[in-house]
Amino acid sequence: MDRCLDSGGASGLGYPDILKVLLDHYLALKDWSRVAILYQQSARLEPKNAKILIELAKVYKELGDKNRAIETAKKVGEIDPQFKASADIFIDSLK
Numbered sequence: 001m002d003r004c005l006d007s008g009g010a011s012g013l014g015y016p017d018i019l020k021v022l023l024d025h026y027l028a029l030k031d032w033s034r035v036a037i038l039y040q041q042s043a044r045l046e047p048k049n050a051k052i053l054i055e056l057a058k059v060y061k062e063l064g065d066k067n068r069a070i071e072t073a074k075k076v077g078e079i080d081p082q083f084k085a086s087a088d089i090f091i092d093s094l095k
Contacts, residue, residue, distance in 0.1 A: 005034050016045060032062045050080035057090065066094045 019042050026034045039056040046052055053076045060069035073091050077084035 002034070005037050016042065019045075030062075032059055035059050036063060048079055050076045050083050053079065054083065054087075057087075061094065069094055 019038055023035060023038050023042075026038065036056065036059045039052060039059055042052045043049070043056060053072050057069045057072040057076065060066075060072060070091050073087040077087040
């Protein structure tokens, strides 16, 4: 599975249940690069799911990619205003 993800194969993963199992596995390993790939695919499957984007923003932070973390957190606030205040706090913590 590692090689599949590393070579761009996540786009073939179209079932949320499979993504969840893989996410649990790679989260336990703290393999942030692969976790990011899986959350990106999850976000493609469910683009209006703010909770997926929240987790993706956190992973970008773990990877040290502040720009993508901020960009993703902004999307969270746009998609679901209930999370806007928390997203703004998260963004401020990155500056």
